Amino acid sequence: xxxxWIGVGLLVILLALGLTMLFVSRDFHEEFSTGLxxxxxxxxxxxxTAAEKQLAKSREKWQNYRRFWASFTDHEPVEQVQxxxxxxxLFQARRLEVEFASACYALAELSEAIDESHALRWWSVL
Numbered sequence: 806x807x808x809x810w811i812g813v814g815l816l817v818i819l820l821a822l823g824l825t826m827l828f829v830s831r832d833f834h835e836e837f838s839t840g841l842x843x844x845x846x847x848x849x850x851x852x853x854t855a856a857e858k859q860l861a862k863s864r865e866k867w868q869n870y871r872r873f874w875a876s877f878t879d880h881e882p883v884e885q886v887q888x889x890x891x892x893x894x895l896f897q898a899r900r901l902e903v904e905f906a907s908a909c910y911a912l913a914e915l916s917e918a919i920d921e922s923h924a925l926r927w928w929s930v931l
Contacts, residue, residue, distance in 0.1 A: 826877065827923060834920035837866055838913035845909030848902045856905070857897060863912075864890060874919065882919050886912060 840863040847856035867886065875883045889912045896905035 830920050830923040834916045837863060838916045841909045841913040845906035848905040860893060878919055878922060882915055885915055
């Protein structure tokens with residue numbers, strides 16, 4: 806009988822961890838995507854100071870959690886994020902507004918796709 810309760814306890818712990826991951830993922834990626842979209846908007850408006858500041862905040866946020874996301878998600882999107890950040894450095898240095906904004910929006914979409922892979926949807930359960 807004690808094995809049954811140990812099993813039930815483990816299932817409850819796994820459920821709690823899964824739900825925690827669901828909410829943490831949504832909050833992180835929502836904030837990350839919004840910051841990148843703002844950076845792209847600032848660049849398109851010619852406000853490079855604000856664009857660089859917003860990009861630096863987003864990059865720091867990503868670097869702080871990169872290993873965490875790499876351990877819980879597919880590595881290909883994580884590598885794509887790193888690649889897009891590298892491209893952003895070049896666009897930023899050359900002050901290429903359209904390319905910078907495009908890369909920011911691509912990063913935001915990729916972040917939302919990573920979040921979507923962690924979201925609880927009826928089609929992911931079946």
